[in-house]
Amino acid sequence: MKIIFISTVQAFFRQRSGMFFVLMALLFGFLSGREHYAFAVFFLTDSFGMLYLGGIWLLYTMLCLQFIKTLWVQPDYGFIYQSRLWPVSKRVIRFLFMALGFLQPILYYGIYIISIASQNHLLSKIWPVFLWYLLLSIILIVFSEWRIRHPYLYHSKNKTIMNWPFPRPVSWIYWSVEWLLRERGLTILACKAGVFVVFVSTLIYYRTDTYDLRLPAVGLTLGYLLNIGISYELFRWENEIWLWNRSLPFSIASRFNKIVLSHIILIIPETLIAVRYQVLSFLEIFQLYGLGLAMLVLFHAYLYKHSGLLEEMMKPVLIGFVILTLLILYKVPVWGLAGGGLLAAYYLYSKSYGNNKINQQ
Amino acid sequence: MVVGIKDVRQQYGSSVVLNIPSWEVNYGIYWIQGENGAGKSTLFRTLAGMLPYSGTIVLDQKYNLRDHPVDYRLRLNLGEAEPLYPSFLKPADLIAFVAEAKKSPEGQAEELIDVLGINYLKNSFGSCSSGMVKKVSLAIAFLGNPSVIILDEPLITIDKDARRALFRLIETYYCKGVTFLISSHQLFQEEGLSVTDSFTLKNKDLVKLMSV
Numbered sequence: 001m002k003i004i005f006i007s008t009v010q011a012f013f014r015q016r017s018g019m020f021f022v023l024m025a026l027l028f029g030f031l032s033g034r035e036h037y038a039f040a041v042f043f044l045t046d047s048f049g050m051l052y053l054g055g056i057w058l059l060y061t062m063l064c065l066q067f068i069k070t071l072w073v074q075p076d077y078g079f080i081y082q083s084r085l086w087p088v089s090k091r092v093i094r095f096l097f098m099a100l101g102f103l104q105p106i107l108y109y110g111i112y113i114i115s116i117a118s119q120n121h122l123l124s125k126i127w128p129v130f131l132w133y134l135l136l137s138i139i140l141i142v143f144s145e146w147r148i149r150h151p152y153l154y155h156s157k158n159k160t161i162m163n164w165p166f167p168r169p170v171s172w173i174y175w176s177v178e179w180l181l182r183e184r185g186l187t188i189l190a191c192k193a194g195v196f197v198v199f200v201s202t203l204i205y206y207r208t209d210t211y212d213l214r215l216p217a218v219g220l221t222l223g224y225l226l227n228i229g230i231s232y233e234l235f236r237w238e239n240e241i242w243l244w245n246r247s248l249p250f251s252i253a254s255r256f257n258k259i260v261l262s263h264i265i266l267i268i269p270e271t272l273i274a275v276r277y278q279v280l281s282f283l284e285i286f287q288l289y290g291l292g293l294a295m296l297v298l299f300h301a302y303l304y305k306h307s308g309l310l311e312e313m314m315k316p317v318l319i320g321f322v323i324l325t326l327l328i329l330y331k332v333p334v335w336g337l338a339g340g341g342l343l344a345a346y347y348l349y350s351k352s353y354g355n356n357k358i359n360q361q
Numbered sequence: 362m363v364v365g366i367k368d369v370r371q372q373y374g375s376s377v378v379l380n381i382p383s384w385e386v387n388y389g390i391y392w393i394q395g396e397n398g399a400g401k402s403t404l405f406r407t408l409a410g411m412l413p414y415s416g417t418i419v420l421d422q423k424y425n426l427r428d429h430p431v432d433y434r435l436r437l438n439l440g441e442a443e444p445l446y447p448s449f450l451k452p453a454d455l456i457a458f459v460a461e462a463k464k465s466p467e468g469q470a471e472e473l474i475d476v477l478g479i480n481y482l483k484n485s486f487g488s489c490s491s492g493m494v495k496k497v498s499l500a501i502a503f504l505g506n507p508s509v510i511i512l513d514e515p516l517i518t519i520d521k522d523a524r525r526a527l528f529r530l531i532e533t534y535y536c537k538g539v540t541f542l543i544s545s546h547q548l549f550q551e552e553g554l555s556v557t558d559s560f561t562l563k564n565k566d567l568v569k570l571m572s573v
Contacts, residue, residue, distance in 0.1 A: 249434035
């Protein structure tokens with residue numbers, strides 16, 4: 001039981017945590033409590049509301065099915081077919097627990113719907129929720145049973161509806177971000193959760209009174225700096241996971257550009273939240289975005305100087321942030337700090353790249 | 362002189378792995394030997410620019426790895442002993458990427474794919490066997506217009522057909538002027554490939570062996 005849960009359900013949430021991150025950002029960053037409530041009431045009161053909800057949940061279940069299908073053909077998942085040796089009843093019960101593990105987001109949302117129904121005296125409307133739970137669990141159990149009885153250990157080259165309709169771009173930056181989302185989703189989730197909290201707190205505080213740009217400059221830069229976990233993973237991607245790329249003919253400037261572009265993409269979500277709050281002008285957000293980017297890239301360049309030793313990085317980060325705060329308070333222009341930060345990062349990177357020690361795998 | 366090394370030192374922590382005062386080779390096929398852990402892969406990774414090092418490494422008498430990082434890397438390719446690529450990528454993705462980076466001539470990638478029998482271009486590396494990954498690593502080691510190709514244990518895990526194809530490729534590229542540095546625990550002579558010279562890594566230095 002435990003092995004199925006760890007190898008399949010945990011792997012699903014770990015590998016798909018990038019997707020869950022996007023969903024969480026949409027649900028909690030962009031939708032307000034009132035909008036959540038309105039959706040729940042709609043599902044409960046509209047004639048086809050529960051059907052719509054079932055449809056959305058079915059799409060999610062199909063994603064789970066696709067995951068099981070592709071995961072269990074991996075060469076290192078050959079052991080899973082040993083479960084065929086279990087008695088049928090035991091296998092069904094274990095697959096049921098696995099299905100419930102996959103359906104956790106649905107179960108939690110169902111609890112939310114039930115609580116809204118209870119508040120609005122609509123409990124008579126919630127019976128389809130339990131029907132969906134049952135049907136979707138059965139679908140997952142039956143599919144898992146079918147997979148176990150058909151132990152194909154190869155990937156079909158035929159396209160399925162779940163495949164992207166376009167080929168993967170031949171792009172280092174795309175691959176870096178894809179790797180982060182696929183393999184380091186939990187780090188992204190943890191970092192972005194912290195970033196969102198700091199961003200939202202700063203923006204809410206900013207609109208309570210009349211402040212100049214210095215307040216969000218300090219607050220949002222702190223928020224952007226909470227992405228250092230993701231930046232560190234990017235460093236590991238280039239220097240450990242795919243070390244071989246260092247033998248490719250790219251100049252230092254080209255490698256630095258790739259790092260900057262990767263970071264530009266990574267800090268877009270929180271910047272969109274800042275845009276959504278509508279308390280800062282476009283030019284102000286642009287400057288703050290540039291400052292956050294510069295500080296993060298500077299941190300990344302420092303990783304090269306210290307060969308990726310995080311324990312040696314905390315002190316410079318803290319001292320650097322204190323110095324930055326003082327510079328901001330003494331009204332050094334934000335755009336100037338951003339430009340200076342990027343130049344310093346390039347200087348540091350060009351001096352350190354190729355000299356940093358590598359952790360051999 | 363095709364490859365020249367001077368005072369190259371490589372260490373992991375306090376442990377010195379390589380300490381080569383001077384080493385030079387001209388055009389040819391060279392067999393680099395050494396017991397397990399002697400430092401062959403570290404030497405090759407250093408030559409490929411993957412690891413930091415102290416000393417001087419020069420290619421074709423003018424491309425210094427430190428001073429001409431791009432030109433140098435365009436002319437030296439490495440096929441690793443145990444290649445590791447991101448599991449979600451597909452051979453087609455990687456080959457296209459490296460072909461572009463190495464400025465590979467048109468049609469070269471397709472030819473290598475055909476010769477080495479890489480008929481699983483759309484499978485992700487995560488679902489490939491070690492032999493399948495190895496064949497892709499060998500294909501990308503030949504991409505571009507290198508003057509030196511390093512093959513670290515090229516024969517491990519690949520099938521007989523790929524082995525024969527690989528030796529044909531080595532001979533073809535050698536005739537075109539490419540120098541090879543190859544490490545292997547198997548004898549090349551049995552495969553009909555004659556080597557110019559053999560070196561062994563002994564006491565962290567490269568030492569020439571008697572003619573083979």
